[in-house]
Amino acid sequence: MIQKLVCFIILFINLMICQSLLAESLWDKYNQEIAKRKQQEIASVIKKQMKVVRSTDEEYGLYKTALSYYLQGDYNESIVTYKKLMDINPLALDVNLAITLPLMVQKRWREVRRYAERVISIAPWNYIAHIRLMMAEEAMRDWQALMSHSKQVAIRYPSQSGVFVYMARAAMWQGDVRAAREAYSQVLVRIPAHIEANRYVNKHAEIKDEKNFLNLKIN
Amino acid sequence: MFIAILFVSYECLAEKTWYMTASVNALVGEYSESQFKNGVTATGLTLSADYLERMSFLVALNGNNIDFKPFFSDFEKSLDQRVEADIKQSSVATKFTYNYFTNSSGKIMSQIAYHTVSNDDLTKNTHDVTVIAPRFSYQTYDDSLLMSLDVSQSSYPNDISVTQLVPSLGVAFNSGFDWLDLKLVAVKLSDAITTSNNNSSDVISTATYNAFTLNSSSQYTASGSFSKNASTTIFENKEALALDLKWIHWFGNDSLLNVSSLHVGYMLGEKMFAVDNDAMSVSNLADLQVSNFSVALTWKIKRDYEVMLLWGQSVYKNTSLIVTSDVAVNDVFDNNGTATDSSDDIFQTRRILQTAELQTEKRVDFYTQQFFYVNFTVKW
Structure with a gap:
């Protein structure tokens, strides 16, 4: 029993090491x-x-x-x-x-x-500070804070697509499909080839666009 | 400029640097097919304070009550002396963690935990237990890999010590939505334990179910203050090895019933006197766990609240010696085991010492524990 357990663990560790070595391609090493x-x-x-x-x-x-x-x-x-x-x-x-x-x-x-x-x-x-704060909020999965925060930043920086991406992710993780689709649509207006936004909008094509669904208001 | 600096200093003080977490939990368990136990209830409170990502302090308080059956054998039933054999137990655990962030790909976490457990087990063999447990871990910054080594040294009365080694490996997969944790739990009991000092005791021990004694000279030895309701757990091996497997799946936004995560745990092998520095618990009672399966769901309520519901089933296999003879009912034995006098007082007649030749029976108690656990966490 003990030998089987030890063998299983050694095999598992070997598998993980091989996987990580394969993941680092030659080009990765070159760029580094x-x-x-x-x-x-x-x-x-x-x-x-x-x-x-x-x-x-x-x-x-x-x-x-x-x-x-x-x-x-x-x-x-x-x-x-x-x-x-x-x-x-x-x-x-x-x-x-x-x-x-x-x-x-x-x-x-x-x-x-x-x-x-x-x-x-x-x-x-300060735009950079807000972007970094939104990055932190996303990493800490603080979706409520990210949603209200990104709305406020979007009002101040409406031309920036990145803010709408954070808004869309926050809405998506809170299960608010309409708000997420609306935010991703805003991203596509600014960057039509945005992969993440296109993927989400196409996935939820059945939902009609609603103007100002995000209800951006200054707090 | 000075005013500005003062303003910034004030702002710095107002910055959030401490992250607090409090959780309360409750457990209800039922032992089916057990010859000795009915059930268990437990409640706990955990408080932790994190200073940014650098360090954290944790205190966990726990209280539980193990409900025993009133008689362990027909002999005891014939005496018709119900005994309050239940064990009430309380524990306090503390943990300090310091994180060192490397310049390469991960952080090193050093941790020290200290547990103390006290109960009203009259044999005192599981009372006043202390555990010191350092742990070193390495976790990659992308949270894809966690390796750790956990060492626990438990000190029990009568110079019994238990050493536990837990190397573990955790990996993330499915873009971080799943986590698999493998934990090898190796436990070794210390040698040469005697309880001969019980000879001098005049106290009749009543709840000795959890007493355990070991002797290196033989494969197993059971001794101690046999008495009414006597049952002494024995171990045929001084080592135990188990593999804990845990799988966690985090759901996305469209999960059924808004479930945040699913936890499934499974244990293979054998485990005894285990120390769990994640759950901050010590299994100080002499139970040999041979399997465990648990499944849990968590819900995140708003931003700062989380609820966990867990159902689990553990199987235990305990080998015990129980008193089956009425040899001593009408006799009182002195410290040499010689019958000295008669007495009508059943408790006096049960002042039996180890030298008295009691008839005991080795009995295997193979039973299942089903438990339900609720945890509520709040963060601020």
Whole structure:
């Protein structure tokens, strides 16, 4: 019995390893290598200029250092450096936005939400901050918050298709097919070839378009 | 500038950094075909606080009551002495988790859990149990793979210790809508346990069903304070191995009855004195679990509430020694097992010590437990 169990587990682990190796194709490796070289080049240039930059402007030097760490894939050091910058200047919106990048790589969505909300508290309709906040809300599956949030952003940025995509996903996950179809239709007005929107609209072709079903009103 | 900094500082304080969760649960279980037990009821409360994604604290309080049958044998029935053999139990468990985020593809979670269990088992063999359980896990950022190693060291009275190793592997598939969890539970009991100190006891033990004693010199040894309603669980093996399988499916938006997720659990092998650091429970009573099947549904109500309904069935196989003889009814034995005096007091006559030659019977209790579990969670 025990031997059978152990054999089963070993076979399962082997299967998982093989699957992950196959998933990483040759082209994936090639692209990663190219990206890595570019990042290294950027990092070496920044490193050479770092002394000059930091001696003239410490804040800017740290900003470039944090960015450099991020580009090299050292996300933890990047976050630490961005936090040092926040101590120097807590009002720096670009720092509060930039720190969300390494945090998003590490899927630390609560922290992404924290810094995005901090930016919004200073600059209420900063588009990038709202997009990152919506990304966090989607990752945390907070569909109610994403729905009401995306509606408010859509009123301020009606030309942006991305906002309607988030709105559609929020509606879809809440089971509101009409609202989801309406939001995806709005996406198709802006980007007719949008794959996700086309797929959903075609799937629910029986539902008629209703004007202003989303009922976008300023809160 | 100063005012602006003050404003931002205030805003930072107002930022949401703590995520709280509270849940209450209740369990009702019935033992069918058991020679000793009728049923079980349990209630619990769990509170947890997460500081962003970095760390979390958890406290779980649990209370349960195991309802035993009034007689374990015909002999005891002939005495017509009903005994309150039920066991009331309470437990407190705490857990601290710290997450380290790597620069590569996942996070490392280090965890330490501590359990303490107390009950009114008169043998005191399952009372005052403590468990310390560290765990190390690795989870990929895309939530597709989770590997962990859980080690639990349980300390029971009479220097009995139980070591449990749980390596586990969890994988996501079907675009993250499904999760399969494989858990190997290996349990080893410590050697050389005696309960000879019971010789000096004048107290008549009444509910010894859950008493367990081990002795390394023989395959199994049962001893302890045999008495009225005496039954001592024995283990023919000191090791147990089980495989826990769990499948979770998350539904999309168009699920029947708005179900959020479906959980199916199945256990193969044998499990005893198991520690579950996900459910924050310790199986301190001497039951040998030989199979388990459970199915659960969860509903998400609005944003911050969740309800789980679970039905399960476990099969246990306990080998016990029970007193079947009336040899001691009219005799009182001293500490050497010599008959000394007669007494009409049934309790006095049952002051029987291990040296007395009682007639016991090895009885296998093979029974099924069906249970229904409800959990309500609120987040803020």
